[in-house]
Amino acid sequence: MADVILRDIVKSFGSVTALRGLNLQIEEGEFVSLLGPSGCGKTTTLRILAGLEFPTSGTISIGDRVVNDVAPAQRDIAMVFQSYALYPHMTVAENIAYPLKKRRIPRGERTVMVQKAAELLQLTELLRRKPRQLSGGQQQRVALGRALVRDPKVFLLDEPLSNLDAKLRSYMRVELVELHRRLGRTMIYVTHDQLEAMTMSDRIAVMDGGDLQQFAPPNTVYREPANRFVAGFIGTPAMNLVDGELVLSGGDWTFRTGNLSVPVPPLGENAAAGPAALGFRPEHVRFGEGPIEGTVQVVEQSGHENIVVAKFANDLRITGRAPAAQVWKPGEPVRIRIDTAEAHAFAAGPNGERLNRPRAAA
Amino acid sequence: MKFTRKLAFNLFAWAIVLAVAFPLFWMLVTSFKPQFELFRRPPTFLPETFTLEHYWRLLSGTNFMIYFRNSAILSTVTTLVVVAIATVGSYSLVRFRYRGRESLAFIVLFTYLLPSVVLIIPLYLMLVQMGLSNTILSLVIAYSTFALPYALWLLRSFMAGIPEDLESAALVDGASRLGAFRDVILPQLLPGIISTALFAFILSWNEYLYALVLVNSDSARPLTTGVMNMLVSAFNIEWSLLMAASVMMSVPLIIVFAFLQSYLTRGFGAGGVKG
Ligand SMILES: Nc1ncnc2c1ncn2[C@@H]1O[C@H](COP(=O)(O)OP(=O)(O)OP(=O)(O)O)[C@@H](O)[C@H]1O
């Protein structure tokens, strides 16, 4: 049964429309990431769920009830704010205890719960300090502690790990996943970090321009991006996206651009001949031999592999992953082959839908 | 070169300090001199004979204590009224969105720009009609009306400096709007509230013109007009009594300042919110 439902949510701030008809159904106990570029409406979505912002139109349900008119305190949610929002005049311990105090939990129990949260977040030594005496990462952990100390119906986490160092971040990632498994609570997690979204989530909601682009498990988002935006947004280095046109001849589709012509995997019924884009991931580009000839431009060595950017006729630029053993130098001529079985075709336009035949049917 | 610049700067600064401090010093000294020493030439710098007789006369033989009590009540009540209204008002101006919010704020400021002399007669007539003439309450109302606009603007800027997320966090953590206001907004606003309180208190403690016009019975007179009325007449000014009165009038302000200034400079706000 769906736990959190956003139906046709529109939110305007004066002339700015932050959300344009957002629909989202989150199952009970699910870990969902909201992923998208800056300003796409992630924080606004959380604030509307929390009851801190009223939607211009649309309905919000948590559990079985519509909560449009329910005050934040009565929605049974905990939230980590992107800005941390620690109470400056309270110590770390008082900050973490505040939600418990507001729920009339007796002092003794409170102290135990705060202690437990502090241990989880490695804050035990800092409990008596004021927020201004903490580093950014420590403050962020206190913010997380203030949410995790409770057992609400839904957790809303707005980039809760953004300011931690790499080690602490991967530690917290594991802890959060573990905590999610233990509590079985619905968690909605905003992040800029694709790796976090891919590794932690049951499903990822990719947003752009105040609208949902795709809502699917990490694997699906990566392997079957719903449209060109998702394809370009998910994955580093980004998917190669080439503009050109689709041609149908004898039941087979071909993609053409300039003097390049490549076969395309079977397309669905929404495909039509004409302008389109071809997308293929860097790992599906093979260097060394192949029909396409160009020049190496940039080589980024990351130790276990090389990211190679090469330039081809008509100013075409293609990024590929090459094994670390292959040494490429800028300026060198190179030949590539595109593994077109793994390629995607997209309708024209920045949000053009994916045209491939669905995997199950293929 | 550098040394002379520094020296010049220091001399200049001390000259200003002396110019400001000397009258205060002279007031203090004069209040302790016996009458016969006041007009001696050349004047004595420190009192040759030290006496408390003026203070004694003031406290036992005059209405000074009544005026003092009136002023204390008047200033305290005015301060409370002004701080209470300005706090709630600034919260509304900053946090709620409604039509005409900005223009309202400007109209309020505009009333502060009107010279208070212009308002004195209409205000007097209104207060008389309300049956409040010659009462402390009439002065409380009058002072509140002209302390409020400035207080509102002062607190508005303090309020605007409090991140909205703090209040949001309190709401999510289970506080009601009022609870969030008490637990989070008020502690953050404390430096602003203290500045406003000081402003309102000093204003009502020192005000003269309205007190002169609105009140002319000894039971309701504040210190400013009371002391003038008592000690300054066309024929005679009782300098030593006047100086003793002035010293005692300054004491409450000095005490209030000493208590509150440390709060003013203490940094409450920093460090709770990123960015
Ligand atoms: N209070 C507000 N008044 C006006 N515009 C707002 C307000 N809050 C958000 N917006 C606008 O709404 C859009 C979405 O903002 P939001 O904060 O939800 O973005 P976000 O996805 O969280 O971005 P980021 O990743 O940078 O945090 C932005 O264009 C922003 O400028």
Ligand SMILES: [Mg+2]
């Ligand atoms: Mg945000």
